[in-house]
Amino acid sequence: MTAPAPPTDPRLKFLWRPYTQMQTESAPLTAVETCGAQIKLSDGRWLIDGISSWWTACHGYNHEHIIEAMQKQLDDMPHVMFGGLTHEPALQLAYRLSTILPGARTPDALSHVFFSDSGSVAVEIALKMAVQYWRNKGVPGRKRFVAFQHAYHGDTTGAMSVCDPDEGMHALFKGAIPEQIIIELPRTADQMAAFEQLLMGGQNEIAGVILEPLVQAAGGMKFHSPEILTALREACRRHDTLFIADEIATGFGRTGTLFACEQADIVPDIMCIGKALTGGAIGMAATAANENVFSAFLSDNEKAAFMHGPTYMANPLAAAAANASLDLFEDGDRLEQVERIEDALRDQLEPCRTIPGIKDVRVMGAIGVVQMAQPRDIDWLRQRFSEENVWIRPFGDIVYLMPSFIIGADEMTALTGAVVNVMNEWSKRTG
Ligand SMILES: Cc1ncc(COP(=O)(O)O)c(C=O)c1O
Structure with missing residues (x-):
């Protein structure tokens, strides 16, 4: 097994990353493992994933049924x-x-x-x-x-x-x-x-x-x-x-x-x-x-x-x-899980509505969106979310959640809690 890449890995300069201003953007975090609704980083932290890898990992990561099917197919x-x-x-x-x-x-x-x-x-x-x-x-x-x-x-x-x-x-x-x-x-x-x-x-x-x-x-x-x-x-x-x-x-x-x-x-x-x-x-x-x-x-x-x-x-x-x-x-009961996520998002993102600088909060299915009146400090937001041990990537004027459908209730509360806290901080900071 190779050792996890240190944060200042000299090999980073060989990677041209997506949607990234390579001159100014900070180094990416290094993921070493995934499981359920979480991503493990090379520093040992597990982040709760709010966006399921660009909305793909609907059953959570490393689902054993999918892994088994792929392993069998890999042999054949x-x-x-x-x-x-x-x-x-x-x-x-x-x-x-x-x-x-x-x-x-x-x-x-x-x-x-x-x-x-x-x-x-x-x-x-x-x-x-x-x-x-x-x-x-x-x-x-x-x-x-x-x-x-x-x-x-x-x-x-x-x-x-x-x-x-x-x-x-x-x-x-x-x-x-x-x-x-x-x-x-x-x-x-x-x-x-x-x-x-x-x-x-x-x-x-x-x-x-x-x-x-x-x-x-x-x-x-x-x-x-x-x-x-x-x-x-x-x-x-x-x-x-x-x-x-x-x-x-x-x-x-x-x-x-x-x-x-x-x-x-x-x-x-x-x-x-x-x-x-x-x-x-x-x-x-x-x-x-x-x-x-x-x-x-x-x-x-x-x-x-x-x-x-x-x-x-x-x-x-x-x-x-x-x-x-x-x-x-x-x-499985995926659509029931989506319904539960929808209820949680509606309920738990609601406090964002009254934060100064927030223009809209909207939810549909397993999609929760907090829209800023002005897109400000996006890099700071990304940094703060990862400090809160959640993986959330705001873009444009929105902070959004599109988690895996199997996400646990506690993980969900941690995600939405991080959004409410960080957006409150953001609002005070951006005035
Ligand atoms: C609606 C829609 N169409 C097309 C694409 C492009 O898909 P891909 O990134 O797999 O090329 C995306 C990706 O975000 C999408 O959201």
Whole structure:
């Protein structure tokens, strides 16, 4: 076993870290072990994890059922290419997903599952699928997308193009990526009418509309109602425009139902899933399409085939982890746990509402958000949280919690207690 890296590890300079100003940001903490809802650091401390590794570890870390399934798969076949070959873990997973995704066993079902290795790539695939769908149908001009302010769909070029171009992380790339139609998420009757007009006028240009259902996550944890989601989906149906739901953040129970679309009783044409698909054990994502989309790729013409195929597509190890994660959703009481987390978040974050400088406190499912009026002292906040032995990473103007569903009641109280204490300190400090 190698010794834990000291805090000033000289090897750090070889790491280029995500979303990090490498000149000024302090050294990262070194994680050495994970268990349940906690992360152990090289200094021996255990931190209670408030964000379940970017919202992936829904069953907690190192769940024995997932580890066992992966260990078995590792012995049999860690990887094999997917072109011309298939395997049991992928066959099982595609079938099982088709039975639980919104619309399962109806004519609208999302029964055609295309695997990939990350959420951003699943979004790229959805966008490409929509463009090629129209090309295959003889409408090549339909190649632009409508997306929404505060959206975040990933960091690759196509995915960046449907993110918020101003408020998001990609403003720097304006002009270097395809320009899409980015509008305010319609909330009023007038805005909804304008959206309909846009779709009506764009029938030779717009390929699809892409939205994170109910929660725009990395763009600031902004919520919208199921009614808005239903209205947007129905407008797309009326104007023959593909509706793409990006459930990479919301999927697998996070908002209180297995998928957020269920709360609006809608089924998209194309849906992206990722993150918690493998229970946080290993990277995997998928893009699922309905029969109408899939059938547009069926032809005697080879060129009508969907032109995509990542090298590690449907990786058997990841598919085994995902199947094991689905077992845990079937056998466990995950949605009841989400309900309990929701109650705890509502109750325990409430004191933040009256802290000067706090603009909003909101909760949906296992997502709790404390929004600051001004984003100040984010590095100080991060430092203070880790001193409190919790792992919470504020960004932009929000401090948020998205814990593992198996988190214990005491761990939950420690997390929310840290948020209330540290935000009180922050408020006094920032005046
Ligand atoms: C809604 C949504 N879509 C796409 C992505 C990109 O996923 P990945 O980081 O796996 O590429 C994210 C990541 O936060 C996300 O929240």
